[in-house]
Amino acid sequence: MSATVSMLRSAPRTAVRSYSSSSQLQRKVTILGAAGGIGQPLSLLMKLNPLVSSLSLYDIAGTPGVAADVSHVNTLVQVSGFAGEEQLGKALEGSDLVIIPAGVPRKPGMTRDDLFNINAGIVKSLSAAIAKFCPNALVNMISNPVNSTVPIAAEVLKKAGMFNEKKLFGVTTLDVVRAKTFYAGKANVEASEVDVPVVGGHAGITILPLFSQVTQKLKTLSDEEIKALTKRTQDGGTEVVEAKAGKGSATLSMAYAGAIFADACLKGLNGVPDVVECSFVQSSVTELPFFASKVRLGKNGVEEVLGLGPLSDHEKQGLQSLIPELKASIEKGIKFAKES
Numbered sequence: 001m002s003a004t005v006s007m008l009r010s011a012p013r014t015a016v017r018s019y020s021s022s023s024q025l026q027r028k029v030t031i032l033g034a035a036g037g038i039g040q041p042l043s044l045l046m047k048l049n050p051l052v053s054s055l056s057l058y059d060i061a062g063t064p065g066v067a068a069d070v071s072h073v074n075t076l077v078q079v080s081g082f083a084g085e086e087q088l089g090k091a092l093e094g095s096d097l098v099i100i101p102a103g104v105p106r107k108p109g110m111t112r113d114d115l116f117n118i119n120a121g122i123v124k125s126l127s128a129a130i131a132k133f134c135p136n137a138l139v140n141m142i143s144n145p146v147n148s149t150v151p152i153a154a155e156v157l158k159k160a161g162m163f164n165e166k167k168l169f170g171v172t173t174l175d176v177v178r179a180k181t182f183y184a185g186k187a188n189v190e191a192s193e194v195d196v197p198v199v200g201g202h203a204g205i206t207i208l209p210l211f212s213q214v215t216q217k218l219k220t221l222s223d224e225e226i227k228a229l230t231k232r233t234q235d236g237g238t239e240v241v242e243a244k245a246g247k248g249s250a251t252l253s254m255a256y257a258g259a260i261f262a263d264a265c266l267k268g269l270n271g272v273p274d275v276v277e278c279s280f281v282q283s284s285v286t287e288l289p290f291f292a293s294k295v296r297l298g299k300n301g302v303e304e305v306l307g308l309g310p311l312s313d314h315e316k317q318g319l320q321s322l323i324p325e326l327k328a329s330i331e332k333g334i335k336f337a338k339e340s
């Protein structure tokens, strides 16, 4: 059983145990964009997380209702709702972890980069508020295009003199969740027992699953099957956007993935050893300033950015192909933050 599934099954009892045993486990988590498609189920999942003591739900509107609703779930997490820019500071003050699913989602026919014009400004203003009200918090960036929004947040935090490269994460966990699910389906193994690192970025070919490093290699898949799995993982977001036919992009699977990554960050903060997840972070693994790879999480956020490990020829080729696109998206984000 995965850690998250077991967390969900035992949430209320575990919560009582954590709070009575150690005040050091009290953590404030803030969700920016909490009334949205991802924000609402993610708020529910964080209400079930025994490592959270206070859950602050912020959006431009609608959060008092979401907070009232989620607050009735019988765990010990204290929930507060904040709506409108004048309440943003109060929402953020004292946060240990800020999760950002604020911004517009794709419609069929759009790329993630088509969201840049609207979401870049949203991420910029929210990052400025984080620099002002909770500069020591870990930040989990979900808003797309992640390949540009993470560099934007870094630049805004730098301008404010508050950038700490150990504390800013682009959330790419959904790519890992998809790679595990699709691989398990093809190889006929238990999805919860499969692990697949996904590196690069979070858009199209910049998403590079490393199926050569999969755990649970009970069955050897052909090169053609691996290529098809790679393509399906890269197009996973588009598969959902098309199926939703204009009603947005992945929300439920993203909330699940976001909750897994937030839980890993909280475990790291609490000193749990060997917490490793893939994430898009400041990196020297390639020549690019930001790159997704396995990251060891610790009390200060990123403890170690792990290397890529041995790659198959197909993966080496994928890595070469993704660099120009990822570089351009990173540079676009940096330029926007510097010039606006």
Ligand SMILES: NC(=O)c1ccc[n+]([C@@H]2O[C@H](COP(=O)([O-])OP(=O)(O)OC[C@H]3O[C@@H](n4cnc5c(N)ncnc54)[C@H](O)[C@@H]3O)[C@@H](O)[C@H]2O)c1
Binding pocket: 032, 033, 034, 035, 036, 037, 038, 039, 058, 059, 060, 061, 101, 102, 103, 104, 105, 106, 115, 119, 122, 126, 141, 142, 143, 144, 145, 146, 171, 172, 173, 174, 175, 202, 248, 249, 250, 251, 254
């Ligand atoms: N990283 C990933 O893997 C991943 C996966 C799925 C979706 N996403 C992205 O997450 C974002 C949100 O998706 P969604 O489906 O929840 O969209 P949504 O439209 O349902 O919700 C977005 C929410 O953000 C809020 N918002 C807008 N401006 C804001 C601001 N300035 N401050 C606070 N909140 C603000 C909106 O009011 C809305 O409630 C999109 O950009 C989407 O592309 C990323």
Ligand SMILES: O=C(O)C[C@H](O)C(=O)O
Binding pocket: 105, 106, 112, 144, 174, 236, 237, 238, 240, 241, 249, 250
């Ligand atoms: O595909 C999208 O636009 C949303 C998200 O990035 C995803 O991967 O599902």
